[in-house]
Amino acid sequence: MLLRFACAPGRVLLMLTVRIFGAPTACAAGVSDGWRSAAHAIGDRLARMYPGKLRFEYVDMLDPGLDRFPEVLEKVSAEGLQLPLVYVGDELFSAGGKIHGPGLRHRIEQILALEEL
Numbered sequence: 001m002l003l004r005f006a007c008a009p010g011r012v013l014l015m016l017t018v019r020i021f022g023a024p025t026a027c028a029a030g031v032s033d034g035w036r037s038a039a040h041a042i043g044d045r046l047a048r049m050y051p052g053k054l055r056f057e058y059v060d061m062l063d064p065g066l067d068r069f070p071e072v073l074e075k076v077s078a079e080g081l082q083l084p085l086v087y088v089g090d091e092l093f094s095a096g097g098k099i100h101g102p103g104l105r106h107r108i109e110q111i112l113a114l115e116e117l
Contacts, residue, residue: 016054016111018046020099021072021085023061035084036060042101049105053112 020043022035036058043056059066061083066073075081075092082096088107094100 015052016050016089016108017057017087018043018054018104018108019057019059019087021059021061021069021087022083038099039084042099042104045101046105046108050108050112054108 020035020039022039024031024033025035026032039058043058046054047056059069061076072085072087076085084099085095086093086099086104088104089111091107093104093107
C-alpha cells in the first residue's frame with residue numbers, strides 16, 4: 001500500500017507500507033518469537049533509511065486482528081506459503097526463509113523511484 005499525503009503546493013509525500021507477517025515458533029526451550037525480533041530490527045533500520053517515506057508493521061499470524069488481511073489468509077491457504085511473509089505495499093515480496101534486507105531495500109527503492117516520476 002502506498003499512501004499519499006498532500007504537503008507543499010504541487011508536492012505529494014509518499015508513504016510506503018512494509019508489512020511482515022510471522023508467528024511464534026516452538027523450539028527446545030519453549031516458544032520463540034524470533035520473526036518478530038528480526039522483523040522489528042529490519043523495520044527500524046528501514047525507517048532510519050527512509051524517514052517519512054516508509055511505514056513498517058509486524059503482524060502476528062496468531063493475532064485475532066489478522067482478519068484485517070483476508071487476502072493474506074487466502075494466499076497462505078491456497079498456496080501453502082511459509083512464514084515469514086514480507087509485503088512491500090500490496091506486493092508479496094517474499095515467503096519463507098530469511099528476511100533478505102538488501103533485496104528488500106532494493107525493491108523499496110524501485111517503488112519509491114517509480115512513484116517520484
